[in-house]
Amino acid sequence: MKDHQKTKAELLQELAELRQEVARLKTAAADCFELKQQKNETVLAGISLDLTNHNSVEDLAKRAAELEEARNFLNSVIENLPVMLFVKEAEELRFVRWNKAGEELTGFTQEEFIGKNDYDFFPSEEANFFVAKDREVLNEGKLLDIPAEPIQTKHQGTRILHTRKIPIYGSDGKPKYLLGISEDITERQQAEEALAKRVAELQTVAQVGTAVTTILDVNKLLQEVVDLTKRSFSLYHAHVYLFNEAGDTLVLAAGAGEVGRQMVKQGWSIPLEREHSLVARAARSRQGVVVNDVRQEPDFFPNPLLPHTRAEMAVPLIVGDQLLGILDAQADTIGRFTEEDVRLQTILAGQVAVALQNARSFSQQQQTKLMLSKRINELDCLNDIGREIAEAPSIPELLQWVTERIPPAMQYGELCMAAIEYENQIYGRSEAVTLPCQIVHALRIGGEVVGRVYIAYTEKREFLNEESALIGGIASRLGGYIESRRLLEQTREAQAENQRQKEFLGKIINILPVGLFAKDVKDNFRFSIWNARMEEMFGVKAEDMLGKTDYDYSNKEEADNYRQADLAAIEAGQVIDIPVEKITTVYGPRLAHTTKLPIFDSEGKPETLLVVLEDITEHKQVEEALRENQARLSEALTIAQLANWEFDVATQTFTFNDHFYALLRTTAEQEGGYVMPAMQYAQKFVHPEDAPLVGMEIQKSLEATDPNYSRELEHRIIRADGSEGYILVRFRVVKDEQGRTIKTVGANQDITEQKQAEEALRASQESLSEALKTAKLAYWEFDVATQMFTFNDQFYALLHTTAEQEGGYLMPAMQYAQKFVHPDEAYLVGLEIKKALETTDPNYRGELEHRIIRADGSEGYIAVRFRVVKDEQGRTIKTVGANQDISERKQIDEALRASEARQRALLNAIPDLIMRLSGDGVYLDVKPARDFPTIVPPEQLIGKNSFELLPPELAQQRQNYIEQALKTGEIQTYEHQLERSDRTAYEEVRVIPSGKNEVLMTIRDISERKQADLERERLLAEVEAAYRQYVRREWNQFLGERQGNWRIEHQVRPVEAAAERLEQLQNEVMVQGKTKVIAGAKDNGQTADPVIVAPIALRGQVIGALSLQDIDPDRTWTEEEKALVETVSEQLALTIENLRLVDDTQKQATREQLARQITDKLRAAPDVDSIIETGLAELGKALGVSRTYLKLTTKPEGVEPSH
Secondary structure, three states: OHHHHOOHHHHHHHHHHHHHHHHHHHHHHHHHHHHHHHHHHHHHHHHHHHHHHHOOHHHHHHOHHHHHHHHHHHHHHHHHOOOEEEEEEOOOOOEEEEOHHHHHHHOOOHHHHOOOOHHHOOOHHHHHHHHHHHHHHHHHOOOEEEEEEEEEOOOOOEEEEEEEEEEEEOOOOOEEEEEEEEEEOHHHHHHHHHHHHHHHHHHHHHHHHHHHOOOOOHHHHHHHHHHHHHHHOOOOEEEEEEEOOOOOEEEEEEEOHHHHHHHHHOOOEEEOOOOOOHHHHHHHHOOOEEEOOHHHOOOOOOOOOOOOOOEEEEEEEEEOOEEEEEEEEEEOOOOOOOHHHHHHHHHHHHHHHHHHHHHHHHHHHHHHHHHHHHHHHHHHHHHHHHHHHHOOOOHHHHHHHHHHHOHHHOOOHHHEEEEEEEOOEEEEOHHHHOOOOEEEEEEEEOOEEEEEEEEEEOOOOOOOHHHHHHHHHHHHHHHHHHHHHHHHHHHHHHHHHHHHHHHHHHHHHHHOOOEEEEEEHHHOOEEEEEOHHHHHHHOOOHHHHOOOOHHHOOOHHHHHHHHHHHHHHHHHOOOEEEEEEEEEEOOEEEEEEEEEEEEEOOOOOEEEEEEEEEEOHHHHHHHHHHHHHHHHHHHHHHHHOEEEEEEEOOOOEEEOOHHHHHHOOOOHHHHOOOEEEHHHHHHHHEOHHHHHHHHHHHHHHHHOOOOOOEEEEEEEEEOOOOOEEEEEEEEEEEEOOOOOEEEEEEEEEEOHHHHHHHHHHHHHHHHHHHHHHHOOEEEEEEEOOOOEEEOOHHHHHHOOOOHHHHOOOEEEHHHHHHHHEOHHHHHHHHHHHHHHHHOOOOOOEEEEEEEEEOOOOOEEEEEEEEEEEEOOOOOEEEEEEEEEEOHHHHHHHHHHHHHHHHHHHHHHHOOOEEEEEEOOOEEEEEEOOOOOOOOOOHHHHOOOEHHHHOOHHHHHHHHHHHHHHHHHOOOEEEEEEEEOOOOEEEEEEEEEEEEOOEEEEEEEEOHHHHHHHHHHHHHHHHHHHHHHHHHHHHHHHHHHHHHHHHOOOOOOOOOHHHHHHHHHHHHHHHHHOOOEEEOOHHHHOOOOOOEEEEEEEEOOEEEEEEEEEOOOOOOOOOHHHHHHHHHHHHHHHHHHHHHHHHHHHHHHHHHHHHHHHHHHHHHHOOOHHHHHHHHHHHHHHHHOOOOOOOOOOOOOOOOOOOO
8 A cells, every 4th residue: 555655653753743733733723822811911011101101291302202203193093903902991990992893793883982981872781781890890900811801783683892991090099981892702612612512512512422332222222312412402302213034114113202102102104205205305315405494495394293303314324235124303493403413413323323333233143042942852853853863764654753752852762752643553652642731733734734743741731832833844844855755755656657657658659640650869869769760751760760869761961951950949848830841751852741749848948859751742742733713813813903802782782802901901810801881881981071972883783774784983082001092993793684683793803003003294394494494594506517505594594694684595706706605715615515516425424614704794604515516427416405604612611612611711720630530449530739649640640540550458448439429428527647758648638529420529637636635645645645644643552552451361473474464454355445354274375363354434434443353363253253243343433533523623713813913913004005015924824825815806995006
């Protein structure tokens, strides 16, 4: 450990220096206070001298000039004193002097005070007190020190003053004036009172904790806790809740006073999940909870036994990580509890929890010992019976022996006799069956009573519960043995029956019409069954097949396939059905239906694979022929999207098939079958607007007299999924002998796609023109022979003109070039035209972009795409093309380039390293940092992964934050340490999601800030380590003395190796924070002394170790002893925590005293400059720094800018 790098002497020396520094600060504070008193006394003396001299006319005449100067100086001193100074004339006690500090304190000016007395400003009770003290000073003629007196001020309410009063004598030797100096000590007194209250409460917590730790009875302990808590902290009520066995309910275990006992008797409880219960909330959060006005809680339920509850506090009882219950305190005043109360009660609750755990452990230990002693006699008897049973005697012999063994195990063996009834026969002493003083236990086998065990005393005696349990155990063992003997006999009978069944099953297997065989999985899949049908199919006798494997009769490839199939069936663990597989028999290739069933033994392991083989060759041939015919018909109907149907006129129902339902995107199962009423069909599938047309055609078919009447029509349908479609219906009628239409048969064809194609063609023609406008495209033609362009309206629209304005749709090429082509780019256009005329490629195509001058004088950009048309001789006769207005795109491109330039400038101004990475950590782009280099040149980073360049732990850390940023969509920030060639660098990294599977990462060098933080933490750690070492040494000394007391019965053997091993164990425990238990030399290797070492942890930090050692090498530590040592170590940690709290309170008081001293000096400063200088000097002195600075953003009047 780092702390062990310094010797104990060095750590003690550092601790002594720290103590000396604290003592020096305390002495300096006391000196400041004493100096302040001396200064006040000097001022008092000066004032006294001044007033005395004032009465001497002769001295005033001699020293007029000097006195005036001294008086001015004295007035300046008086007015700038940080304490209130006043002077009263002695006769009527009216004020004649009142300084500025008095004005600030009381809120009254000098003009208001001069000539007035105390009754003019203060309440009569205060004024009486002031006047009485004034008269006492004047009468006794000496200084009077009043440590504390209240005064009612104008604006600050009541303040507490420390006042000194002294008489000022005239030349006649009588008191002429009363001089008083008062210091405002209100805040100091409040701090002292708070400190005293804190110390008293800590003492109370310690007393309560000490009182309850000696009680080992749980109920008494909890009652003492609530009574002491209520009494010691002046509470209205206190009670303790503990968890039930299920851990879901808090049950009231103890309550203070008679009210608490009534609540416990009523079984008061609170479910853990009750949302608004204060007790349940404290248990769920494992933290103290306070409600300082329960009547403001919407769900507060007043307890009729505690009607005056106004405030409530609940704190958890916790030992280690285990929550035992809740300590609940109630007050009859609003606002009674503070955060400090929660903290104190939490400490107390921790002590109570430890004591409760100790009491529970003690109770469990006592119960365990009692149960153990009661079980010894029973176990001896049961062990003897067990050994007798192991000899496997006959049932009668065993029963007779047991009746003789039972009496010595009973409490009154000389009066005891035993008998056992089994199968209507009595074994042992038959009198035991009829004696009145007896206990009886039934002999049971599988819930059935097969006999009884009788134990009787010849005289009246009480049977112990343990004796009843003993007889029950004996009856249970006898029942088990009898059942085992019966099972043995039944097993033998079952084996014989099994052999008979096996022979019968073999006969059945051989007469089966299907092949059946089995393989022994445990014996390399050897055949164990081969029936007569298998002999016929494969021409191999059973005696030649049994005991062989597939490899004995098949080639390796086939045998491997069989083995893999067998293993797959075993792996599946259930019936495997193979509808069709090819096999080779004596009849040639055949088709078989195979079923495989794995059979498992009692341990769940595969034992046998049973296979049934049925020849289905002829059956499959018939099925295949039928399936081919149906497939051809179905394919023809599907291709034509046709479906036939019938309509019965008498029943008004349609008969459909699967093809018909497929056209309607439904199934027979969904529609309830293949028969559907005509009305239902029309309502569900015929489009409402086309229903009259369909109805009219049906009516015509019914009225037609032509026996060969047939029709076709098209109409819309509503499919089952809600979509619309079109069908073509063709049908004919069927008439009876009387010429009546009895049936209609027909076929429907889906023509939806045809209709959609027709509609799409019309829509495309309409949208083509609109698309050209939207895309700003215009077509043109150029005739080479006439040198004329042919344009259209869309073309002229691109040029902001019309055909009417330009004289028609034909325009000479020269006119177009001069009027609409930008002069700077006319050469480019001419060059492209020349290429088109001279090319020999019949498929030549070209494109270019150039500027144009529109008819309104504005400039624009167009993209020109064209192709040439040649005649049979290969000459270019025509050029056709399309122009597209790309002015907006060009403007966007220009704006984008300008924006990119601005963004690049902003990016270069950022000093950080900026990178763009993919989701898997690959560098996509890098902007170098201004102040530090990258690991490799930035251009070499692109395309590489972080794992290729960074140490594995840093690369993995970076990848984790990248994934988190992509997952949450939020910025992730972390810091890491990187070893560079010249130094160790600390860097702050920000990961920002910037797209799908991409992040933007910025890296800033924070080495200087980090080193400053580390230096500060190092200094703090050294001070804390010194304090911990001091506490550890004190406890080691304390525990060492206790070790000596605990081992007083043993002879201490100073073996140096054992001492070194013990110290090593203590160090290991302090590092690991876990208890170690060593049982003699065979476990620790160096010492024969068994040891328990438990850590002492304070606020999660191990500060020491508690060790327990025994010189007996065979000593084995129990779990109870280990738990006891751990409990004591927790109690020690709590005690140390209490000491730390007291020390913190004292330090806080010291800080407040130092702050008051600095404030007093600031008040004494005459102006703003002095206040600033004094404040900076005193602050630097208190903090031990040589320089302090103050920067003012707004310059106050009278302050020089040098501060």
